[in-house]
Amino acid sequence: MTKAIRRIRPRLPWAMLVIPAAAGVPLGILWWLLAPGGLNLVTRDPAFGSGTNPNVWLPRDLTLAGLLVLAGCLLAVVLADRKRADPQADLVAGLAGALCGAALAWQTGLLAAQLWAPAVDASANASIAFSLRAWPVLLLWPAATAVSVFVLELLDLMSRKPAADHGSRRTQWQGQ
Structure with missing residues (x-):
């Protein structure tokens, strides 16, 4: 009698894809609150309260950049855990989730500005409205995670002690 052999497929690490992507929503709201x-909420300076001041545009982008780098470092700590069944698949899914989360954070921040901020006339320049001028900022979350x-x-590799080398040439030659 022959037994049917089932090939076990590795499961995709959906949690490592969905959790960072879903974390983009509170990150986007936090970006709008702080920027x-x-x-x-960081400076509370009335001069920085409106997008009509061009000095606001860079700190607004840097606020999102800092939040994304922090999220990338936190995700890396989770991904570097030794108890993972398939760490490479988790890393790839985590990086894809981080990229989706960064895009979701950006769009959530823009939506929060449209919902809760006063209406702004952005006919002179699109950056007057709450926006992201430097789009490469969105790559910081996956980049910070990977690095x-x-x-x-x-x-971790440097902190490990080398295993005892029982079959090295030195021990073989000393025995002769």
């Missing part, structure tokens, strides 16, 4: 031109995972794995 100059948004609710401006942080690399550093954490490298530190």
